Amino acid sequence: MLANREGRFRARVTDRGVNSTGPNRLCTVILRFALTEEYRDGEWHDITAEDLEVVAYFYIEKRDGTLNEFIIDALKEALGWPGIDPFWFEDEQDLPPVQLTLEWDEYEGKKRIRVRYLNPHDAEPSTGVSHADADERRALSARLGHKLRAYSGGTPAPAPKPAGAPAPPPKRGPAPPQAKKTATMDEAWALFAEWAKKVEADEGRLHDEWFAAIKAVCGHEDAERVTPEQWAEIQARVPDCPF
Numbered sequence: 001m002l003a004n005r006e007g008r009f010r011a012r013v014t015d016r017g018v019n020s021t022g023p024n025r026l027c028t029v030i031l032r033f034a035l036t037e038e039y040r041d042g043e044w045h046d047i048t049a050e051d052l053e054v055v056a057y058f059y060i061e062k063r064d065g066t067l068n069e070f071i072i073d074a075l076k077e078a079l080g081w082p083g084i085d086p087f088w089f090e091d092e093q094d095l096p097p098v099q100l101t102l103e104w105d106e107y108e109g110k111k112r113i114r115v116r117y118l119n120p121h122d123a124e125p126s127t128g129v130s131h132a133d134a135d136e137r138r139a140l141s142a143r144l145g146h147k148l149r150a151y152s153g154g155t156p157a158p159a160p161k162p163a164g165a166p167a168p169p170p171k172r173g174p175a176p177p178q179a180k181k182t183a184t185m186d187e188a189w190a191l192f193a194e195w196a197k198k199v200e201a202d203e204g205r206l207h208d209e210w211f212a213a214i215k216a217v218c219g220h221e222d223a224e225r226v227t228p229e230q231w232a233e234i235q236a237r238v239p240d241c242p243f
Contacts, residue, residue: 004113033115
């Protein structure tokens with residue numbers, strides 16, 4: 001029976017395949033999972049008697065032809081894939097059990113359960129809330145305090161006054177021309193992928209943000225036409241970029 005609820009589950013692979021799927025014919029690792037345990041109330045509970053299963057589609061490439069690094073890393077970490085040949089999944093007979101996060105998804109007016117996250121079997125389930133210790137609180141306050149006060153209209157701490165008469169400012173020559181920043185597509189994608197991991201964004205949201213940034217800078221979504229200077233601008237459009 002198909003999985004019928006959201007949550008975090010342990011699962012084992014019961015069938016696997018690799019093929020080109022979807023309108024863009026993207027390389028896809030297709031895995032069928034049998035759900036064995038469910039995490040609730042802080043504990044794992046055996047649910048094998050329910051005979052629940054779910055099929056997941058993991059896209060190895062994106063619409064622009066580049067590798068889907070977010071998915072590749074998840075498959076490597078959870079299932080031990082070397083990351084070289086996708087048909088390894090069809091040849092490998094002993095895939096390890098994993099953890100899955102399932103969520104409801106609506107497509108063309110129909111709701112279905114889909115796999116949102118794939119994790120190693122023994123990954124620690126997150127409670128969703130964490131608290132900084134005293135050292136981390138001090139570090140965060142020191143790093144962000146003056147910026148937040150300035151942004152929110154507070155009064156920044158006054159700068160210390162220098163002792164003695166101020167020295168005359170040095171004479172400045174003409175400023176040298178600054179070269180425009182450049183970047184590569186791989187460098188820009190690495191920042192977007194890192195952001196996705198930090199905020200636990202799924203591949204759909206990651207793709208949307210990626211192509212939205214390209215279009216905002218270039219006026220189109222064709223990665224092959226993006227210049228090194230434009231890739232540098234796209235880097236700066238990582239959502240909530242902390243870099």
